[in-house]
Amino acid sequence: MRFATVTGADGRSTAAADPGDGWRRLPAPHLSAYLAEFPAASAQNVLGERIEPTALTLPLPEPRKVVCCGLNYADHILEMGRELPAHPTLFAKYADTLIGPTDDITLPPGLNVDWEAELAVVVGTEIRGADRDEAAAAIFGYTVANDVSVRDWQKRTLQWFQGKAWDHSTPIGPIVVTPDELDPVAGVEVVCRVDGVERQRGTTSQLVFDAAALVAYVSTFTRLRPGDLVLTGTPSGVGMGMTPPVFLTDGAVLETEITGLGVLRNRVVFR
Amino acid sequence: MRFATVTGADGRSTAAADPGDGWRRLPAPHLSAYLAEFPAASAQNVLGERIEPTALTLPLPEPRKVVCCGLNYADHILEMGRELPAHPTLFAKYADTLIGPTDDITLPPGLNVDWEAELAVVVGTEIRGADRDEAAAAIFGYTVANDVSVRDWQKRTLQWFQGKAWDHSTPIGPIVVTPDELDPVAGVEVVCRVDGVERQRGTTSQLVFDAAALVAYVSTFTRLRPGDLVLTGTPSGVGMGMTPPVFLTDGAVLETEITGLGVLRNRVVFR
Numbered sequence: 001m002r003f004a005t006v007t008g009a010d011g012r013s014t015a016a017a018d019p020g021d022g023w024r025r026l027p028a029p030h031l032s033a034y035l036a037e038f039p040a041a042s043a044q045n046v047l048g049e050r051i052e053p054t055a056l057t058l059p060l061p062e063p064r065k066v067v068c069c070g071l072n073y074a075d076h077i078l079e080m081g082r083e084l085p086a087h088p089t090l091f092a093k094y095a096d097t098l099i100g101p102t103d104d105i106t107l108p109p110g111l112n113v114d115w116e117a118e119l120a121v122v123v124g125t126e127i128r129g130a131d132r133d134e135a136a137a138a139i140f141g142y143t144v145a146n147d148v149s150v151r152d153w154q155k156r157t158l159q160w161f162q163g164k165a166w167d168h169s170t171p172i173g174p175i176v177v178t179p180d181e182l183d184p185v186a187g188v189e190v191v192c193r194v195d196g197v198e199r200q201r202g203t204t205s206q207l208v209f210d211a212a213a214l215v216a217y218v219s220t221f222t223r224l225r226p227g228d229l230v231l232t233g234t235p236s237g238v239g240m241g242m243t244p245p246v247f248l249t250d251g252a253v254l255e256t257e258i259t260g261l262g263v264l265r266n267r268v269v270f271r
Numbered sequence: 272m273r274f275a276t277v278t279g280a281d282g283r284s285t286a287a288a289d290p291g292d293g294w295r296r297l298p299a300p301h302l303s304a305y306l307a308e309f310p311a312a313s314a315q316n317v318l319g320e321r322i323e324p325t326a327l328t329l330p331l332p333e334p335r336k337v338v339c340c341g342l343n344y345a346d347h348i349l350e351m352g353r354e355l356p357a358h359p360t361l362f363a364k365y366a367d368t369l370i371g372p373t374d375d376i377t378l379p380p381g382l383n384v385d386w387e388a389e390l391a392v393v394v395g396t397e398i399r400g401a402d403r404d405e406a407a408a409a410i411f412g413y414t415v416a417n418d419v420s421v422r423d424w425q426k427r428t429l430q431w432f433q434g435k436a437w438d439h440s441t442p443i444g445p446i447v448v449t450p451d452e453l454d455p456v457a458g459v460e461v462v463c464r465v466d467g468v469e470r471q472r473g474t475t476s477q478l479v480f481d482a483a484a485l486v487a488y489v490s491t492f493t494r495l496r497p498g499d500l501v502l503t504g505t506p507s508g509v510g511m512g513m514t515p516p517v518f519l520t521d522g523a524v525l526e527t528e529i530t531g532l533g534v535l536r537n538r539v540v541f542r
Contacts, residue, residue, distance in 0.1 A: 064367075065365060086427070087428055087433075089428040090428070090432050091363075091430050092362075092363040092436070095335075096493055096494055097493070128438070150492070153492065156357070157359070157361070159362050159431060161361050161362050161363055161432070162361045162492060165363070165493050166493065167492065167494055221421070221437045222367055222368070222437065
């Protein structure tokens with residue numbers, strides 16, 4: 001099934017689900033609230049009236065935790081001459097970091113702003129200390145993310161966090177698709193375009209730590225709850241890897257697309 | 272003024288303030304809720320009945336953001352032969368990471384668990400892009416923290432986060448003291464004892480980035496709100512710096528003390 005947070009014809013936000021024949025209202029203002037209140041399996045029981053969304057907005061506006069993984073695409077790691085990592089490299093973002101699928105990426109001018117197209121995992125069940133099977137069962141669905149990164153701040157110190165957690169920088173959406181309809185282990189394509197030029201194309205079959213492995217690993221040290229997000233890392237082709245490095249310019253249009261999940265289309269606005 | 276989250280004689284949690292003659296009830300179940308609802312300056316106006324706390328608990332159970340700074344004591348950095356950093360090294364913890372001033376530090380067995388006594392800053396005003404003066408004015412108060420760290424996980428990758436965000440590991444409290452009663456720039460002593468043996472003793476006058484500088488810096492990239500926490504780093508004397516390294520054992524008692532702020536006393540429980 002497909003899920004989203006949408007703006008209805010009445011201008012109000014609502015969680016919504018599409019069981020295959022169009023969007024239907026769910027009894028919550030957004031998916032964060034929906035997942036907090038209703039077990040994922042019950043969506044069929046609470047499907048409401050048919051609606052015609054006027055916009056798809058940030059599907060999960062209130063995650064408690066947004067955990068991100070770096071260095072996770074095997075082909076990219078091996079082409080850089082590095083060994084595959086034994087453990088995932090993790091860092092955090094905030095709910096404040098996130099924006100919707102068509103929102104502007106708003107940052108102050110003068111920063112080195114780079115793209116990182118990523119598959120994001122949405123947690124559907126509260127878990128701690130999960131093994132792989134429990135983690136797989138706890139995955140509510142998948143969505144698209146772009147882990148937009150302020151490279152100069154990311155590199156100021158050894159810890160990336162201050163380059164990764166700028167408010168209103170990381171687009172998420174447009175929809176969340178459940179695992180019965182999408183299998184990242186088999187491979188879905190992750191693509192990033194800047195002003196129409198393709199900069200990244202990878203497949204999730206190359207993930208060193210796949211969705212279930214990452215969710216299980218994170219749950220070893222901290223509880224994950226419905227609506228929390230785990231970002232799975234980006235394939236090769238980021239701007240700082242180009243010679244010379246290329247960064248996003250004011251007004252640039254960043255498109256992030258994953259097969260079966262749709263496209264994020266966000267304008268960069270320096271102000 | 273002193274603030275705390277306490278258990279009253281009725282067994283219920285309440286925010287409380289002590290204007291100098293004893294604890295008085297505040298109209299919220301804990302300081303996170305109190306700071307979210309009431310401007311800091313109004314405490315005098317909402318002081319309720321006198322109470323006799325039976326326990327001081329985690330003062331801020333629901334911060335949205337817990338930002339921590341590493342490598343911030345000048346004497347320790349210089350004695351290690353390093354240059355003073357141009358920018359603070361930052362990483363994140365979660366509300367789930369925090370425990371109260373007498374709670375057990377509960378972790379699974381087999382980890383290399385280390386201590387880091389720290390001054391913590393409590394934000395009192397919503398700020399973004401604050402300069403130093405605005406940041407100083409936004410500080411609600413100070414409390415004691417121990418940034419208990421799982422060193423083996425911290426060192427698994429370049430990013431420290433996975434060693435820093437273990438649920439139920441980081442004691443905070445016992446009280447929050449407002450800046451008119453405590454001046455960390457002039458210097459307050461930060462002490463850590465393990466099973467009665469002093470392991471750390473530093474003074475906050477050695478902070479490379481003081482409380483106002485850290486709050487201003489973090490607010491450059493993300494909004495800080497009332498009740499958010501900024502941990503200011505630890506002085507020399509951590510267990511991994513000893514030869515051979517020493518880590519906390521099951522049943523160890525960790526005491527963390529700052530002049531004017533009191534003592535955290537937490538038992539380590541591996542289970």
